[in-house]
Amino acid sequence: xxxxxxxxxxxxxxxxxxxxxxxxxxxxxxxxxxxxxxxxxxxxxxxxxxxxxxxxxxxxxxxxxxxxxxxxxxxxxxxxx
Numbered sequence: 001x002x003x004x005x006x007x008x009x010x011x012x013x014x015x016x017x018x019x020x021x022x023x024x025x026x027x028x029x030x031x032x033x034x035x036x037x038x039x040x041x042x043x044x045x046x047x048x049x050x051x052x053x054x055x056x057x058x059x060x061x062x063x064x065x066x067x068x069x070x071x072x073x074x075x076x077x078x079x080x081x
Contacts, residue, residue, distance in 0.1 A: 022054040024054070025050045025057060026043070026050060029042070029046065029053075030043060
């Protein structure tokens with residue numbers, strides 16, 4: 001079997017995207033705390049759920065990035081470049 005080797009820059013880029021998704025999920029959680037006037041300790045007590053939401057954000061972002069990459073590649077192939 002062939003080994004799949006990922007370049008360190010690719011790993012770093014994906015970790016950056018996941019960190020951005022975690023920050024976005026924390027921001028959504030903080031907004032919900034402000035909106036519904038609950039206690040701030042919920043920001044940390046619901047952290048596993050926040051990580052799961054961040055994973056959902058990451059998957060949605062990966063799908064969008066895949067669609068954009070695919071469209072760009074199709075356009076480049078049709079243009080003959």
